[in-house]
Amino acid sequence: MIDLTNKAVATITDCDQEPIHIPGSIQPHGYLLAIEPGSGRITHGSANLTDLLGVPLSHLLGQSVFEVLPLQEQLLRPYLTLKEDVQAKTMTTHLGSRAYQLALHQSDAQVVLEIEPLADEKADAYLLGISDLLDLIKVPNSLTELCQILAEHVRKILEYDRIMIYRFDQEDYTGEVLAESLTDGLEPYLGLRYPAGDIPPQARELYIRNPLRSINDVSYIPTALYTLADTDGTARQLDLSHAYLRSVSPIHIQYLKNMGVAASLSISIIKEDKLWGLIACHHSAPRHISPKQRDSAQLLGLLLASQIELHQRADSSMIIQQVEQSLNRLMPFLQAEPLDLPGLVAVPDLLSLAGASGVAILVDGRIHTSGQTPTSPELRNLALFLAEQSGYASFSTKHLTQVYSPAEAYADVASGLIYQPLGYVTEDCVLWFRPGLEQTITWAGQPKGSARATNAHESLTPRSSFAAWKETVRNISENWHPSHLQASEHFASVFQKQLRLLYLQQETDKQRNLNEKLKAANDELENITWISMHDLKEPLRKIQILASRVLSTEAQNLTDSLLDSISRMQNSARRMQNLLEDITAYSRISSKTDAVNAVDLNQLLAEVLDEMEDEISQRKALITYGELPTLKGIAFQLKQVFVNLISNALKFGKPDEDLRIQIELEVPSAEVVQKFSIVPEDYLTISVQDNGIGFENSYTDVIFKLFQRLHNENNGQRGTGVGLAICKKVMQNHDGYIWADSEPNQGSRFQLIFPHAYVLQEVNP
Template sequence: MNIKDIVNRDIVNLTNCESEPIHIPGSIQPHGFLLGIKKGDSRIEFCSANSAVYIGVGPETLLGKDISDIFPGEQASRFAMYAGEEVIDSAKPFVFSLNGTSFNTTVHQSGGNVIMELEPFPDGTLNLPNLYTQTRNFVSIMEKSSGLLDLCQEIADETRAITGYDRVMIYRFDDQYNGEVIAESRREDLVSFANQKYPHTDIPAQARELYIRNPLRMIADISYTPVPLLTIDDSADKGNHSLDLSLSILRSVSPMHIEYLKNMGVGATLTISLLQNQKLWGLIACHHYAPKILPHYTRLSALLQGHFLTSQIAVREVAEEYKISEEVDKALVEALALLHETENFMEASHRSPALLKLANATGAAIYHEGVLYTNGLVPSDSELLDLFTFLANAYPNQAFETDNLSDVYPAAKDISKYAAGAIYHSMVSGENDGILWLRQEKIETINWAGNPDKAVLPNEDGVQLSPRKSFELWMEIVKDKSAPWRKSEVNAASSFSYALQKHINYRIIRAQEDENSILNDELRLANKELANLNWISTHDLKEPLRKIQIFASRVLDREDPDLSVQVKDSVERMRFAAEKMQMLIEDILTYSKAGSMEKTFVLTDLNEVLRNVLSELQDTIDEKGAAVHAEDLPFLEIIPFQVHQLFINLISNAIKFVKTDERPAIRITADVVEATAVSLEKTASARYHAIAFHDNGIGFEAEYESRIFDIFQRLHPAHKYPGTGIGLAICKKIMENHKGLIDAKSVFGEGSVFTIYFPVA
């Protein structure tokens, strides 16, 4: 039988450690031994090379054998039942005993294999933890710790008391996975690592992934020699014999990590993952400066401390955020009250301390209609105006916040004393208008555990990269940044900005309403004067005209023989002018009434309206020999007397504007058309009643199709076709009163078609 090892011998250095397959090292740590069997079988397929050290039987004997051939039959039977369970409880290992030695056997499934990791009891006893005491201690800690950092310190102290490690640290990651020691419990003679930061390169991405999958990791002796895993070399089997040891407690460690720990002077470690929302929030990192094997149940007690802490992280963070948000909300309410209660709210708001408190800002500025209002510590007016101009162009009609303004606005480096961080909201009231909350620069000294720029160094050969060797305190000064804005502060700033914009809009609307009120008063006065003018036109102007007409007629009737031809002609012209002026006054009054009289709509039969109109025009129809033919017209909701006037005007025009020696022929049609056929920008209805008046008159040029409805618009000489030019303007006004339209189409010399459109109810 040929035996081969499955050790991964890829050369690893910091240039390729991000892709190092640390989950399949093919070797284990020597404080226990490993067996691997196929799932559903008990035949040993894998064995670590150190099995003889623990049970006196080497891999050459174990491989290919059944578990019952190695361990007593009763134990093998019980293990078969244990390993066959759907979910194996890793917290309760199986116990094998052989040759007077008991082994804690943790079991997990890896692909199609069942991995058995056997560790002897370090002191030969079980040493079960007192979970009641541990839980009671945690509850006591939870009650007395005021904040998250206090709680982390208590957990560090308690974990060190449970495990006996020389140093226990609580390690929190930032967004880039740089870590910071936020709590530490240590031997008094050790140098403190508290508040030191470690670059993200110290824990590569695939290592962080394993910390998520396996929350507990122990290295018993940094100076250990890896023990290879062996399997039978079956040349006929071309399969992959690597074992995924992601969940293994004995898994061998990356050589890079071992070198890193040696450079720190550490002898043994225990690492517990702190997870939030399936992401790595931080670690409990335990260091010992000599080899240390922690028993299984003590490891579980330490892991329980991690579970205790993770259960409180979100609660404590939310509580701290809530405490701040309470203060922020209180300031927001005060600022909003000032905004609504003060007439000159812009002047009052920019001086109010609440404006700063609602975002915990050190300065604020509002730019509105060319005026700059400032509050707190702010840059000069010219620097602020430049900043508002930049933000208005970069973030039009939107919001923006940052704790590093110089990242987007390089000129901010010169004003970081006042404006290292900013919350900005644009306002639509004017060019570059907006509101700003500012935070001063917070110069931060970061204590790195060694220079982060030298986190990787060439090795002695100068070829490959290796972990840094120095962990001496290295301080970095961070400038041009402010404290980050909290979500509650950003939300409060957004709420105030929205309320301010509404208030500005309200003021604009109110100013417009005041202007409209003045205009309405002026219009009311003008209408009153126009009504007086109508009264004058009706009585004071028409009465003198009647007298002129009467006296002119008397002169012509009584004095005719005694008058010269020139005098009679002048008097006749005077009488004709008076009649024309009287007609013009009456048409103007009719046009005025079409827009001002009460609009009472009545369901009316248009056929009846047409009969009344034709009866009224019967003398003119007979005189001209006109023929009028009409289709059946609909019933419509109309203003009856206005539509009566409309029909009179359209039919009268068709009779009047006829070619010489030709009888007028008028045809009236009715149809229903879609709104798309009506040339209105905004249609009042989806469909319209279209009533068309076709005539055989003189027509007009196409260029006059729109102008023909303008008041006083005449296309023909008055001596040939008398009139005032107001009739079609009256028609247009009537159709507007009915939310309809009138249009005209014509071929010069052949006739015209005037169509009126009433909305279908």
């Protein structure tokens, strides 16, 4: 067996680190064991189970709970065989001649069973005052009066020496004693403030998970939990977050002793899933309360939480009404066209809707302010900081200098802040401000934190003084009322929508102007294309005819130099004509407006080879191809692709080697899959492979750009740099890709990658 008592407190240096949910022990007035659902095997047990069951704990661990408690099997089995989460459940039973309460709840993979002896109880006198309490709280008292009534009632029915209603500040989690009822002779704590460190974050979290925690005797000796070692020799701790018997932090025990408290009970006040406060009960002698009394106390906590909600709503009604009126008066300014930001910020309602003394709106680099605010440079820096720190989320504080130290320079006007962003990528926002106030806070002892270790070798020690200690604080504003926060968020939301509409209108206007310019540019380009296709071709034809005529009829009368010049002029005119024809072809395939039909690539390729028969024969080229699929496409465009690829191969073949061109169906190569981030199963590839002069593979991106040529001259021929650009455009029009790989003197391989969605008749590659 392994003792699970958590000794980590002796080595930590900050009480915020204390693992209070796994103390490894329980308070000794009850018994605890953990059970594995389904099998019923006992995995953990408290040391005092031996006293209860008369069996050594070492014999109990690993045994079935149904064998250990056979008479309770009928009660327990329904809660240990469920596959879903086990719901918390309490029941009463007898072990021997004594009555016990059994309480079950789930903790990770185990079901925890707590066993507590029940004393003989008289009539539920502690419940008799509930009707009187209900009558009292029906009176429309203030929240403070309500808490005072409840504090006195709880002391009456539970008979503790001191009852405090303790409220947390929801921003810094310091606590304030809002109401108190106490026995004569005790020093009052009413109105005192307690530092947040007295109840650290993990303790507040446990108060939410388990809303009732009692310590019958602060001088108790914890009862250790034991478990069997796992196969690797380690032991698994048991999470006791929801266990009533959970042993309490030794730091907190010493804290209570320093206060002169011998027994305590804490009842959580939870509002909207947050810990609003506590009903703290202290007694100068050990005190045990029964399970029924605990249930009654928990009911009082729920009752107070509901009444707090009602009272806060009543207190808020006037503020809400004023805020709604301010919002209604601001709406016309938000909906006006054009949006008048200087006029909007000058409306007093913009301040009153947040109860602020200053407001600033930052939009498009401009700042509009009203009331008391920091300077424009200070506002810009603050907005930038808030956007980065909050991630463009709403933010509010009453103590700005605590989160942004430069605010110290203007704390007299801006200690309280509400930040509402107006976008997710800019510093546009609305900022409301409140001035810092000078306040005197009366602490219960000097607020240095609840427990600190002076060095790494000492255990934590809680503070021992709770005498009233006054502190004057500055640069802290009044708390922001929830209604003001909600109103500011609603205003920012509406404002943001109006700004988006304004931006959209501006972008629409810009787009309209741009479209008009583009249309004019397209008209000009169409004119240029028309000139290229018609007006320029005619003079080029005349130049070629005249040059041919001179060369054929006047050659004998001309010098060799002049003949050479005329010949070069004729070749230049021919190249220009080819270029104009290629540009015309490119402009024609620049859209997908042509009719889409079924295109049999086998038939199309046969037509291409038939039309190019003379060129192929002249180059003594051998072209082979396998069976190709039928595609959904634009026939003349696809024809252009094969014409250009075969023409390229014919132009750039090796002069001393017969040209070979092979066309076949393939699956996309690994290089293509990576290059275009495609799924191979969704595409097919048609490759065009030649044994020509090739090119450097680093140029594979360049060759498909318009007017890009790698070989200026080959066998007296020049390309225009348009053919491969046409191929790329055709493939784009068919939602596909084109790619090439090559090596100098090793030939070139062009890949046409078509989506399967365009395939009408499959062919296996």
